Amino acid sequence: MIMIYDSLTRTKRVFEPINPPEVSIYVCGVTPYAESHLGHARPAILWDVIKRHLMRRGYLVRHVQNFTDIDDKLVARSRDLGTSVSSLASLHIDEYVQWMNQLGVLPPDYTPRVTENLSSIIDFIEALIAQNQAYATTLGNVYFRVDKYAEYGRLSGRTSDAGRLGVRVELADDKENPLDFALWKAALPHEEYFTSPWGRGRPGWHIECSAMSSLYLGQRFDLHGGGIDLMFPHHENELAQSKSYFGTDPAGCWVHNGMITQGNVKMSKSLGNGTNLGDLLNRYPAMALRSYLLSVQYRNPLDFSEEALADWTHGMERVWQLWERVRNVASPSRKLGTKWENRLASFEERFLACLDDDFNTARALAEVFDLVHDVYRGVNEGETSTALGWARINLQKAHDVLGLLPVESDRSMEMDPLVTRLLTWREQARRDKNFLLGDEIRVILEKSGWVVEDRSDGSNMVTRRVEVQDD
RNA sequence: GGCGACGUAGCCAAGUGGUAAGGCAGGGGUCUGCAAAACCCCUAUGCCCCGGUUCGAAUCCGGGCGUCGCCUCCA
Structure with missing residues (x-):
């Protein structure tokens, strides 16, 4: 209904x-x-x-x-x-x-x-x-x-x-x-x-x-x-x-x-105080902007601020990070009967119920953040494959209606060959335990807008930093 | 002046009678060469103010104060 x-x-x-x-x-x-x-x-x-x-x-x-x-x-x-x-x-x-x-x-x-x-x-x-x-x-x-x-x-x-x-x-x-x-x-x-x-x-x-x-x-x-x-x-x-x-x-x-x-x-065209969409789309992931506009119930006014958008983007990055981890995992095959698993199994029901109520996207998004929490509860209990399997299924379902996961156009941040060379160089330095050099290269990359994060398994992740414009 | 919204923690924001969702920031941990990220825990005895109805109100009613939208092109 x-x-x-x-x-x-x-x-x-x-x-x-x-x-x-x-x-x-x-x-x-x-x-x-x-x-x-x-x-x-x-x-x-x-x-x-x-x-x-x-x-x-x-x-x-x-x-x-x-x-x-x-x-x-x-x-x-x-x-x-x-x-x-x-x-x-x-x-x-x-x-x-x-x-x-x-x-x-x-x-x-x-x-x-x-x-x-x-x-x-x-x-x-x-x-x-x-x-x-x-x-x-x-x-x-x-x-x-x-x-x-x-x-x-x-x-x-x-x-x-x-x-x-x-x-x-x-x-x-x-x-x-x-x-x-x-x-x-x-x-x-x-x-x-x-x-x-x-x-x-x-x-x-x-x-x-x-x-x-x-x-x-x-x-x-x-x-x-x-x-x-x-x-x-x-x-x-x-x-x-x-x-x-x-x-x-x-x-x-x-x-x-x-x-x-x-x-x-x-914001209005006649006042000329509108925030240009093309500019925003150049500086923020499209799905950050999209989900930010859905973070307020549609009938309420939304007072835009760059700061609020940047904060919201940080929150969404957690969701995207989980998605990166689960996008190719298998569906859960075992039934455990734990509380978190029951919640994951009934996620879509709650999610859709939020939208049934006058398209309350703000509540639906809260369910998505709860979903992330429930998934990690499973992971922390050692039931990684079951939890991650549910994460993939449920994030996909939320994405199908809300549209919040990164799309290819967002990920098209082809790295400069120079950036690739620097990364390779840095990896070698780290293997040689030359951390001083490694850190210097990281600083250089950061100055050109690339953030390098080392993971515990030895790999690293490179992302382009979201630029928050001053004023 | 007329019509209509809204006022919830440092910030953003759900919640239309049953005892305050969620996000950011902040504090404390786990992990890590470091850092970051990620994860875990904590963070509003109170919802603009004053009355009223009710066993019970952020939620209903009345009165204030404040903000915004429309009345002209506007999504």
Whole structure:
């Protein structure tokens, strides 16, 4: 039984898919007018975990995440840069896809772009006009008629009292009501445009999601995701559009993730205070970053600090170290009946139960650390092969859903031939008991970022040091 | 001003009525040529403050104080 918190009803409820065993998911993606920052990785990783967990629980998942590849910011920025909207969007989409790939995020089944779905969007708008739920103006704009939609404000908890809702809403000359929002915006003479029954222009921000979610998933789908900052106005408007058109709630459950802040200030592209993902991925193992974002329950805000990330990475290194030791060991063959073994045998049950409860990845990760502890308890009792066998099985199971073990791209730290030579030289020195020389070589390697650790069996392990940037 | 979150050890963070998960840092050990790593043990009589409900509250209710998000593009 999976429990999920629904932002619309503000309750945690048992998840019951509309059409089991299928689960349909629509997540609001990014507007690729600038580089993605850490905040964009949170929903991507969250939904990746949700998807993997649902699949582990036997569901067939269909996952759609859009790209808003046309909007005011893209138009403005591409003009500033002297490039086209589509090439600016493609640049940032490609980068986003590459970073998500590094973070182990499985690609959504569909990643529709607004510019590739204009006919569906225009059809949707025409239908709303036909229902008298929207109106076109002489300026070539089309607006949604909020007054005609009684439930406006249901999702965000705002009343449709214009005096409150419209305090800071920009008044447009051709709106009947300041609360009305654009479904189609007329292009200015110098702007890129698409043609429509209302003239040259582009879709409003919210209509794309109503059109594309229904196109790819149907009038009703199971889960709708996005950042909490999208709840109003974006999701409120989207709900209004879809409910008006179809007469039913589009989503069975609305799932909103909390914001990532830095120094308690929200990261945002417009503020320019976002921590660049590419930079972080260069300096930390991708799985450290991924698991760090999962170390806080998704609805809570996550205040990012480099120090916290570095601390978290140290903790994860213990898990990775155990994985290195067990990745090729055999499955346990004997049944001992000890307490630690029983816990190892029931690990997955507890692990999945954590995720069943509103995808509590923080608790699931705590189970992983407990798992490490239980394994060593077995090792310390002399039952090494049984304990390590369980470690391999359980770490793999945790990894399958959470994604936390090193991937090949992380391990691609090909050593410089010079580093290899130094290591060989140092080994010879140690064999000759020339520890003074050996230590000197270790210092040299450390200065160039390679940490050498000697093991008790005579071998050694070389790792690249995680660099914590000062300030 | 309206709507909504949150405040748990030095730091990060779970926990929605039953007597404080987990991680980092810190202290003490084991192991090691040394070092590091790894492993073991220890570390909040208390959960922002004040009242209340209850046999029992970090958890529920009321009132404070503080922080943040949304109301404008935003994951």
